[in-house]
């Protein structure tokens with residue numbers, strides 16, 4: 171057990187280091203000069219002033235140091251939660267910009283992931299080996315999972331937003347409102363949240379339903395199911411066991427899908443101009459704000475790794491099959 | 501007579517047609533009898549065993565009747581069979597190693613299974629049966645994966661016989677075990693009969709040598725049909741069917757075991773059961789085959805309790 175977690179921790183640690191390094195490298199070796207773009211934006215025309223500002227910015231961003239020093243500084247800053255200063259909304263720290271967007275992304279993703287996981291698995295389990303349901307859930311599920319997140323988002327935005335006019339298609343809340351804890355604002359927030367949530371939820375739902383349906387069929391054909399049936403156990407008991415045994419590996423599926431789900435959420439946010447991390451990435455690219463881009467990626471990588479690690483631990487704790495296998499191996 | 505099987509026919513539905521895995525088998529078993537069921541792999545032993553308790557989705561009851569303790573077993577009716585399963589007919593499956601739900605502690609699984617059959621678990625009784633097969637009582641608190649192969653085998657034996665069935669079907673339960681464990685399992689089965697946990701038993705194996713130690717009667721099947729059935733010592737000492745004789749002759753010396761030598765000793769292979777040829781099915785491989793063998797040989801009781809399906813027996 172300890173050996174297993176030790177190995178896992180090592181793998182996650184390595185992944186983290188590689189991710190940080192790549193993340194550090196990308197903006198530095200990408201074409202374009204952040205300082206130049208800052209200068210261009212501030213529209214200063216006197217050459218002397220330009221030089222002074224260049225020196226100021228270069229120093230501020232630490233570009234005047236040797237490259238290895240920059241790399242070490244990057245790590246040091248990272249552990250202090252310091253991602254640098256945003257160019258797009260200069261001089262707000264990147265961390266603050268990100269923290270402002272994170273609630274929107276999490277508010278979108280967590281309910282979408284949990285609900286689609288829960289409902290999708292129930293649906294798939296229920297449909298498995300039930301002719302009529304299976305014949306509807308299966309094709310619908312395949313269509314849904316095969317659909318790119320962006321697609322469904324665009325369809326929903328066009329259908330329920332633009333054409334039907336039921337939901338707003340842009341923003342996290344109406345610009346006329348100020349964020350507050352009032353009912354009016356919360357309702358407005360929810361109204362804007364509905365379509366992006368739905369497009370994430372629906373696509374993920376299909377995937378879980380199909381995965382679960384296949385897992386359940388596999389479990390129902392397994393030896394322990396046959397043995398129980400031979401001893402006259404009712405279908406209810408056999409299905410209950412099958413569900414439990416199938417849902418456990420689905421937890422691993424959740425870990426595997428997490429990256430895809432995050433990517434889906436980012437794209438969906440962009441479609442709906444939803445003020446989360448996805449929109450932030452778009453803004454960062456449009457404004458050549460390397461620090462913001464870097465910080466956002468860093469934040470996402472840490473988030474996904476952490477979530478994966480937690481899922482790994484949960485899986486080992488809830489599934490006796492992996493636990494005993496490890497006891498044997500250790 | 502505890503079990504009476506009449507002209508039982510069971511087919512597998514496949515894309516290429518029906519595989520006639522059981523093509524008219526008749527036999528009887530007395531109360532308390534252990535019947536050893538032998539024959540090459542693919543001759544229909546498992547099919548016969550499953551037919552008596554639960555057919556899978558691909559199996560079809562194509563004809564014949566089964567009677568257990570004077571009552572007709574509705575073998576072709578999955579729902580009607582439920583009442584008999586576990587209570588009257590039980591099974592130790594070929595796949596004992598994976599027969600228990602891997603994510604439930606064994607004791608809990610047994611409790612849930614019994615409750616689902618409307619029986620409350622008698623822990624004392626269960627524990628005394630564990631003692632009988634030499635399993636520590638704490639296995640009930642463990643997951644199946646924490647047991648060795650032999651322990652799983654014995655655990656499944658205990659579970660299957662918990663409701664004292666009239667007929668127990670044990671399918672190849674010794675094949676995966678080493679010789680000493682095989683003997684322990686065989687002894688446990690005999691112990692179960694002595695203690696009255698089971699009345700009669702069908703012991704399926706392709707290992708004739710082992711069968712003769714534990715069975716009262718041996719039935720040899722060939723290609724979905726009965727070839728010969730006789731009391732154990734008669735069948736091993738004075739076999740009458742050419743197939744049985746070849747099987748016995750190819751038995752290794754006592755004490756020496758060559759897993760493979762036994763049945764590969766007979767050249768050729770059994771006919772396809774998709775569309776079996778007319779006449780005796782052993783004809784292609786039979787050293788004594790003649791003209792009359794183009795007709796189906798019916799099983800004949802040539803001596804009391806000694807049935808042979810061969811024109812030349």
Ligand SMILES: Nc1ncnc2c1ncn2[C@@H]1O[C@H](COP(=O)(O)OP(=O)(O)O)[C@@H](O)[C@H]1O
Nearest residue numbers: 512514519521541542543544545546547558773
């Ligand atoms: N699911 C199945 N579908 C089609 N044919 C099958 C199936 N299971 C078994 N059979 C066929 O039925 C025959 C008897 O099989 P089985 O009863 O398993 O033999 P045994 O237990 O004696 O080895 C074999 O010829 C086998 O090919």
Ligand code: SF4
Nearest residue numbers: 780783786793810811
């Ligand atoms: S009936 Fe003929 S072919 Fe069949 S076993 Fe007897 S002798 Fe051989």
Ligand SMILES: [Mg+2]
Nearest residue numbers: 545546594672
């Ligand atoms: Mg078999």
